[in-house]
Structures are given as C-alpha cells and as structure tokens.
Amino acid sequence: MEWSVLIVPGILLVALMARLLIYRWRNRRVLKFMASVPGPTCIPFFGNAYLTLRVNNTGIHQTFRQLSKEYPRAVAFWVLGEPYLVTADRQVFNALSLCSQNINKTSDYDPFKAHCTAIFTANGSEWRKIRRIINPSFRTKVLMSFGPAFSCHTKTLLQRLQSHADTGCYFDILTPVHLCTIDMICENMMGCSMNIQNRNLVSLSTNLERSTEMCFEKSFSFMWWSDTIYSLFGKKKRLLEAVKGMRDLAHQMLQQKLESENITKLSTLPLDSSSGLEDVEKESLSTFMDLLLDNIKLGAITKDQAVEEIVEMFIAGSITTATTVAWMTKILATRPDIQAQLHEEIHRVQKMTEAETDQEDLFTLGQLSQFQYLDMVVKETLRHVTVPFVLRHLSQDLTLEDGRVLPAGLRVMLNTFTLHHDPEYWERPSEFYPSHFSPEKETARPKGVFLPFMCGPRICPGNKYATQSIKLLMANMIKKYEFFTEEKPCQDFLEDEYRIMFMLWPTSGFNVQIKNRSKTIRIAQNG
Ligand code: HEM
Numbered sequence: 001m002e003w004s005v006l007i008v009p010g011i012l013l014v015a016l017m018a019r020l021l022i023y024r025w026r027n028r029r030v031l032k033f034m035a036s037v038p039g040p041t042c043i044p045f046f047g048n049a050y051l052t053l054r055v056n057n058t059g060i061h062q063t064f065r066q067l068s069k070e071y072p073r074a075v076a077f078w079v080l081g082e083p084y085l086v087t088a089d090r091q092v093f094n095a096l097s098l099c100s101q102n103i104n105k106t107s108d109y110d111p112f113k114a115h116c117t118a119i120f121t122a123n124g125s126e127w128r129k130i131r132r133i134i135n136p137s138f139r140t141k142v143l144m145s146f147g148p149a150f151s152c153h154t155k156t157l158l159q160r161l162q163s164h165a166d167t168g169c170y171f172d173i174l175t176p177v178h179l180c181t182i183d184m185i186c187e188n189m190m191g192c193s194m195n196i197q198n199r200n201l202v203s204l205s206t207n208l209e210r211s212t213e214m215c216f217e218k219s220f221s222f223m224w225w226s227d228t229i230y231s232l233f234g235k236k237k238r239l240l241e242a243v244k245g246m247r248d249l250a251h252q253m254l255q256q257k258l259e260s261e262n263i264t265k266l267s268t269l270p271l272d273s274s275s276g277l278e279d280v281e282k283e284s285l286s287t288f289m290d291l292l293l294d295n296i297k298l299g300a301i302t303k304d305q306a307v308e309e310i311v312e313m314f315i316a317g318s319i320t321t322a323t324t325v326a327w328m329t330k331i332l333a334t335r336p337d338i339q340a341q342l343h344e345e346i347h348r349v350q351k352m353t354e355a356e357t358d359q360e361d362l363f364t365l366g367q368l369s370q371f372q373y374l375d376m377v378v379k380e381t382l383r384h385v386t387v388p389f390v391l392r393h394l395s396q397d398l399t400l401e402d403g404r405v406l407p408a409g410l411r412v413m414l415n416t417f418t419l420h421h422d423p424e425y426w427e428r429p430s431e432f433y434p435s436h437f438s439p440e441k442e443t444a445r446p447k448g449v450f451l452p453f454m455c456g457p458r459i460c461p462g463n464k465y466a467t468q469s470i471k472l473l474m475a476n477m478i479k480k481y482e483f484f485t486e487e488k489p490c491q492d493f494l495e496d497e498y499r500i501m502f503m504l505w506p507t508s509g510f511n512v513q514i515k516n517r518s519k520t521i522r523i524a525q526n527g
Pocket residue numbers: 119120121131312313316317318320321324386387390391452453454457458459460461462463465466503
C-alpha cells in the first residue's frame with residue numbers, strides 16, 4: 001500500500017529527469033557555450049527573468065545598460081530555460097550581416113503581432129517571400145519620385161507649426177511631425193492621399209504610442225507573458241483598441257485602391273526568382289501598394305495579408321522618422337551652436353542651388369546631397385537615439401572572424417546602443433558630437449560599428465527613404481524656424497534615461513518652443 005502511493009510521483013520524477021537529460025543532451029553545445037560567457041546569477045527555472053519582473057519601458061533600457069556596464073562585450077542571460085547572448089561585439093554584427101541563413105527573429109517579437117502579422121515579425125520562407133515583394137518599392141528611382149509628396153506634406157507641416165510659433169508656447173513637436181510622416185507614407189508607399197494632418201487625426205499617433213509601449217511591456221516583463229493573465233487584466237482589450245484605428249486606415253486604403261479604376265498595371269516579378277528582384281524591371285516605378293495589388297492578383301498573397309503589410313509599413317515608416325526629427329529639434333534647441341552652423345549651411349546651399357528650390361521655396365530631394373553638416377548631425381542623432389537592440393534566433397552555427405562559433409539554437413540580442421557608444425570606436429561616446437561623422441573620421445573608423453538600420457538580409461529596407469525624409473524635413477524646418485528650450489543640454493547620452501519605443505524616446509518628452517527665423521533676426525537687429 002505505502003509503496004503504491006509512491007508510484008505516481010516516482011513516474012513523474014523519472015519523466016522529469018528524463019526530459020531534463022534529453023534537454024541537456026540536445027542543447028549540449030549551447031549549454032557549453034553559455035557556460036563560457038559571464039553573466040548575472042541565475043535562479044532555478046526563472047534564470048535571469050527576475051531582472052525584468054516589473055520593468056516598464058524605461059526600466060528595460062536601464063536593465064540592459066547596467067548589464068553592458070558590468071559585462072561590456074557579451075553577457076549570458078537566461079530566461080525560463082532559453083539562452084540569450086547579449087552582445088555588442090562588432091564581429092557578431094559583421095558575421096550576421098554576411099549570413100543569409102540566420103534571419104529568424106526570436107519569439108520576443110510575438111507581442112508585436114498585435115499590430116499586424118507581417119514582415120517585421122515574419123521568419124523563414126514567409127519572410128523571404130514578403131521581402132522580395134517589397135524590396136523594389138525602395139529602389140532609388142522610385143524614391144526620387146517621392147519629391148512632390150514630400151514637399152506637399154512638408155508645406156502642410158510648416159503651416160501647422162506656425163500656430164505654435166505665433167503663441168510661442170512649449171509644445172510636443174513629435175505629434176505634428178508624426179502626422180506629417182504618416183501623410184508621407186500613405187502617399188508615397190500606398191499612393192493614397194489620406195490628409196491626416198489637415199484632419200488632425202492625433203489619435204493615430206497617440207494610439208500608436210500606447211500600443212507600442214504595451215507591446216514592449218508584454219515582450220519584456222514576464223508578468224505579462226501569459227496571454228491568459230494579459231487578457232484577465234484587460235490589457236489585451238486595451239491593446240487591440242489602440243491598434244484599431246491604424247488597422248481600419250489600412251483596410252480603407254486597400255479598399256480604395258482595389259476599387260480604383262486606375263489599377264491597370266500588372267507589373268511585377270517572378271515570385272520564385274532566386275536572383276532577387278533588384279535585377280529585374282529596373283525601370284518600373286511601382287509603389288509598395290502597386291506591388292501588393294499585383295501579388296494579390298497573382299494569388300501570391302491574400303487581401304488580408306496585404307492589409308497586414310500595409311499596417312507594418314505605416315508603423316515602421318512613420319514613427320521612426322518622426323522620432324528622429326523630433327529628437328533633432330530637441331537636441332538643436334539645447335545646442336544653439338550646432339543650430340547656427342546648420343542654418344549657415346542652409347543659407348549657403350540655398351544660395352548655391354536657388355534654381356532647384358520648388359515654387360514654395362522649399363528644398364527638394366535634388367538639393368540634399370549638398371547638406372554635408374546636416375548629414376553629420378542626422379547621423380549623430382541616430383547614433384544616440386537608435387533602435388537599441390535587435391534579436392535573432394540562430395538556426396545555424398555562426399562563425400565569427402576570429403574563428404569563435406556561436407552555436408545554433410542560441411538567441412542573440414545585438415546591443416546596438418552599446419556598440420554606438422563603444423569608446424574604442426567613438427572619440428566622445430556620450431556627447432553629441434557631429435564631428436564623429438566628418439569624412440576623415442568616417443574613413444578611419446572600422447566598418448560595421450554604426451548600424452542604426454541594422455545590417456545583413458534584414459537591414460531596414462526604408463533606410464534611404466528615412467534619411468531622405470528626415471533631411472528634407474529638417475532642412476525646411478530649420479530654414480523657417482528656430483528651436484528653443486529651457487532644458488539643459490544633455491551631458492551624457494549614454495547614461496540618460498530613455499523609454500524604448502522602437503527607437504529611444506526622452507523620458508521628458510519632445511517639448512520645444514519655436515520662433516520664426518525672420519522675426520528672430522528682426523528682434524535681434526532691433527535689440
Ligand atoms: C530613422 C528611421 C528608421 C530607423 C532607425 C529604422 C530602423 C530599423 C531597424 C534597426 C530595423 C531592423 C529591425 C530588426 O531586425 O529587428 C528595421 C526594420 C524595418 N524597417 Fe526600418 N527604420 C527606419 C525607418 C523606416 C522606414 C522609413 C521604413 C519604411 C518606409 C522602414 C521599414 C522597415 C521594415 C519594413 C522593416 C522590417 C524589415 C525586415 O524584417 O525584413 N523603416 N528598421
């Protein structure tokens with residue numbers, strides 16, 4: 001009788017031990033590798049997940065910042081039996097950029113599927129298929145055709161900012177800039193004029209802020225990993241409410257296009273072309289939406305999938321560029337010296353290329369190559385307020401330059417923020433110092449240490465679009481307005497606190513004050 005009581009627990013114990021042994025055998029190479037890397041103390045089952053128990057968006061950054069201080073190049077981090085290598089080692093970035101196989105993201109990105117199930121979270125063959133479809137919409141020729149839409153929406157933004165210049169009050173510059181970058185994405189990528197700025201659809205911006213914050217919280221704080229608990233606390237409902245507006249807009253745009261009589265182009269490309277799409281149809285000016293429509297017609301994707309990709313492009317393309325522009329205005333407001341130098345350059349380019357400005361006297365895409373200092377300031381902004389890390393799940397061994405091997409099965413967290421502040425590559429890592437990007441310094445620096453758009457097969461496809469639109473917006477904004485703030489210049493970008501919102505956001509928000517340049521000059525002259 002007494003023995004029979006022990007049979008069930010005994011079997012369970014043996015089964016558990018067997019599972020553990022199988023796990024250890026299957027993962028022996030990863031376990032051996034992880035044992036060779038230093039890291040914080042693990043507790044049974046949870047590993048290091050206790051470090052993220054109740055972190056909010058600001059806490060996440062602080063946690064990983066602290067870890068990279070203690071373990072500058074690489075740290076072993078365990079989360080519920082899953083091995084993570086958190087690293088800012090240039091060799092790992094380089095090896096991944098050269099590897100066409102290790103493209104999969106970790107399940108940490110899954111909460112972002114609440115926004116949409118699209119390229120950003122896709123893996124394997126699904127990712128390759130979508131990437132092949134969208135790549136041609138970022139060809140140089142296509143990008144150059146975006147000039148008129150950029151100008152039109154920049155003009156609207158400048159008009160909307162005028163009311164803030166008139167009152168002279170502090171305001172959050174991110175929202176108006178974000179509405180402008182949404183207008184730009186809708187028109188350039190989707191071919192739809194949604195008039196977001198004139199309709200003042202502020203809720204699109206605030207809801208995206210809310211949903212992004214919630215996705216990061218769900219991804220990092222293990223309190224919310226269980227979907228059941230997440231739903232029970234009403235969080236899932238709030239998250240879905242926040243993304244509804246964006247998803248509705250995407251539906252609307254696709255519907256508008258499908259119904260439009262002008263869809264006659266059936267351009268594109270053999271979907272199974274292994275040579276990639278860049279080599280074919282060089283002359284085609286198909287927009288992202290055209291390519292989606294073509295692929296719906298070809299039966300390669302469904303309408304529902306197209307909606308998911310539209311939402312993705314809408315998010316990835318609008319909030320990132322708006323964040324960079326808002327950051328730049330905030331930094332310039334605290335650094336009148338850099339602002340004055342930029343204004344001088346703008347003056348010079350304006351004089352040199354007068355004939356190229358448009359009827360509204362706005363700078364155009366063709367003039368951008370003249371702005372060397374602006375280019376340096378944009379890069380220095382992206383160095384600091386970058387997407388702080390990306391994650392990959394190795395499906396194959398990854399061999400580094402020096403022969404070290406990261407074993408398949410490992411999860412790698414590439415800490416771009418730490419790489420961008422590594423004193424080995426940056427003369428003044430924690431300062432805002434645009435000279436980091438002078439031509440001489442750029443030449444002297446090793447390749448692959450400035451990666452705001454990541455690298456390799458999953459490099460941001462919108463990188464050229466982003467730099468074009470940021471520079472164009474900034475050149476035109478600085479030409480018309482001067483930025484002010486009472487905040488002190490940031491002394492140490494490395495140690496500052498940030499919210500993680502894809503890119504880093506300042507915890508104090510994006511409040512600035514603006515004044516018209518002509519007025520400022522008059523006041524100065526009168527004074
Ligand atoms: C300053 C602006 C931007 C920054 C810093 C930025 C940064 C990044 C980074 C670091 C990634 C890789 C993420 C990862 O691997 O986990 C990425 C992916 C992506 N970005 Fe951007 N991005 C910017 C602007 C844009 C724009 C303007 C677009 C579209 C118009 C865009 C579309 C995308 C898409 C679709 C992906 C997913 C690519 C894939 O998984 O294959 N981004 N971006």
